[in-house]
Amino acid sequence: MDRVIIFDTTLRDGEQSAGASLNAQEKLEIARQLEKLGVDVIEAGFPISSPGEFAAVKLIAREIHQPIICALSYAKPAAIDRAWEAIRDAQCSRIHVFLSSSDIHLSLQLKKSRAEVLDTVGAMVSRAKGYTADVEFSPMDASRTQPEFLHQVIETAISAGATTINIPDTVGYAIPDEFGTLIAGIMSKVPNISQAVVSVHCHNDLGLAVANSLEALRHGARQVECTINGIGERAGNASLEEIVMAIKTRHDFLHLTTNIDSTQIYKTSRLVSELTGFLVQPNKAIVGANAFRHQSGIHQDGIIKEAITYEIMNPRDVGIPSSTLVLAKLSGRHAFKERLAELGYVLNEESLNRAFAVFKELAEKKKGVTDRDIESLVAQELRTQTETYRLDHVGVSCGDHSIPTATVRLIGPGSEVLEDAALGTGPVDAVYKAINRIVKVPNQLTEFTVKSVAEGIDAIGEVLIRIESNGVTYTGRGAATDIVVASAKAYMNALNRLLAVRQLAVETEIESRQAEGPI
Secondary structure (H helix, E strand, C coil): CCECEEEECCCCCHHHCCCCCCCHHHHHHHHHHHHHHCCCEEEEECHHHCHHHHHHHHHHHHHCCCCEEEEEEECCHHHHHHHHHHHCCCCCEEEEEEEECCHHHHHHHHCCCHHHHHHHHHHHHHHHHCCCCCEEEEEECHHHCCHHHHHHHHHHHHHCCCCEEEEEECCCCCCHHHHHHHHHHHHHHCCCHHHCEEEEEEECCCCCHHHHHHHHHHCCCCEEEEEHHHCCCCCCECEHHHHHHHHHHCHHHHCCECCCCHHHHHHHHHHHHHHHCCCCCCCCCCCCCCCCCCCCHHHHHHHHHCHHHCCCCCHHHHCCCCCCCCECCCCCHHHHHHHHHHCCCCCCHHHHHHHHHHHHHHHHHCCCECHHHHHHHHHHHHHHCCCCCEEEEEEEECCCCCCCEEEEEEECHHHCEEEEEEECCCHHHHHHHHHHHHHCCCCEEEEEEEEECCCCCCCCEEEEEEEEECCEEEEEEEEECCHHHHHHHHHHHHHHHHHHHHHHHHHHHHHHHHHHCCC
16 A cells, blocks of 8 residues: 555653653643544554553543554553553554563563563463454564564564554664665565554664655555654654655655645644643754744845745645744734634634734834734643633842842632732742642652743743652743743643642542442
8 A cells, every 4th residue: 555554652652751751631732632533543652651641541531533553562461451441442453462572672671582582472362352353563673683684573473363464663772774675575475464564663873763664665664653843752652744845746756645635734843832831843844943043144035936836845835934024013803813823823812812902012022023922922822721820910029239029919719819929049939839839739840941942132031941740840931022921821830730720630539439330
C-alpha cells in the first residue's frame, strides 16, 4: 500500500520528556485534537506505570472514537492485563508489547538469554492476542540488535499473533543508509513478514529521527511512530509534522500519502506546547515562528513576486495564515473574531467577549497586536475556563529601599471573593505568598522562566513556571504586558491544574468504591 499509518505517541513517549507532566483532562484535550488532525493510532499511555496513567488511558479510550487507541505494556502478564483493562472500552483497541532484543540490553539490563527472550515474546504476544486482534510488538533497541536474532524475534512475534512489528531505534544510534538496510533485510528475510505491518520508532539523539523514518518508508515500512513537535525521551522522537509534510511536499519522490489533515498541524503544535510547557524553537521546521517568515531583502523580493521562489510549502497547508494581519486599538470585535477564525480558534460568546476585552486593554498599550499576541491571549482564555480560583486583582509595592508587598484578590468556588496580602523578597515572591495564604495548597516552586512573546519593548511577557506537590510536577503559564501580573497568572494556572488533579483523584476513588459495592 502507499498509505502510511501515522502512530502518534505524544501522550506516551512525548510525556516522558523530562519536565513534561499532563493530567488526564489535558491528555484528553490533546487526544481530541489528534483525532481532528486525523492520526490513525493514538498511543494513549502506559497503564501499568501509575493509577493516574491508567485513569487517563481509560478516559481517552472511552471518549475518542475515530483513531485506534493503543496502550503500551511490558512483556509481563500483569502489565498486559492492565493495558487491556484500560482500553477495553475503545471502539478500536491495540495492545503494544515491548521487550529488549539487543545483546547490550539482554546482558546488562535484563540478564536474560536469547532463548528466554524468544519464549517470553511468544507467550506475551499470545496473551495480548487473547484480548484484542490488534497487537503490536517492539523488539526494543532493534537498531543495535544482531540482525539474524532480530529476524527470529520478529518471526516469533508474528507467529504468536502480532499484526504490527515496530522496529525502534531506541537510542537514536542508526544512520539512514544503515537503518534502511535493516528494514530491507527484515522485509526479505523474515518468512512471515507479509502477515504484519512494519513500523518504525526513531529517536533523535543524532538529529536523524525523521531521516531514518523516511528511509525506512522507502524500504517498505508503512507505519511511523512520531510525536507533535518531536517531543519525547532525551532528544525526542521523529516529528509528526515533519514526517507528514515531507510525504506531502515530496510525493513526487516518496509516492506515499497519509490520512492527516495538515491544516490542523499548527493548532495541534500550539496546544501541545501550551499544555506541556515546552516552547517551540523559532527555527523549528513546519511549526516554528520563523518557518514562514522572510527577512532577507532578496527573499522578500522573491516572495512578493511569487511565493514558490522561497517557500516549498503553502503556510495555509499547515494551518498558518499566509500573511500577518496586525490588529490595533481601533479594531472592532468583528475583525478580532475573524482573525481568531483565520488562526483556527472558535470561542463561544462568553469566552470571545472576555478575550476581546483583554485584547482591547493590550491594544491600548501596544501600537500593533501580532498573531503571537492573539494566540497568547486565546491560550490564556482557554486556561481560565476550568479554573477553581480566578485571579481578579493583583497589586505590588516595591523598590530598592522598601519591603516588597503584594495584595491579591481571587474569585473562588461559588464566586466567593477572597483577598489577602503578604511581604516577600521581591514582588513576585510577595504575590506568590499572598496567593498561598488564600489557596493553602502546599507546593514548591521548581522553575521560573520569562520570555517575550513578540518583538519590541511593549511586547507581552510570558511566564512559564513549574511547581511540585507530593512528588508531582505541575506546569503553569501566564501572559501580560506586566511581568508581575503574568507571573501571578502562571502561578494560578499551575495551582488550578494541581487542584484539578486532586479532584479527579477523589472522583476516581469514589467511583472505585461504588464499583466495589457494599462491603
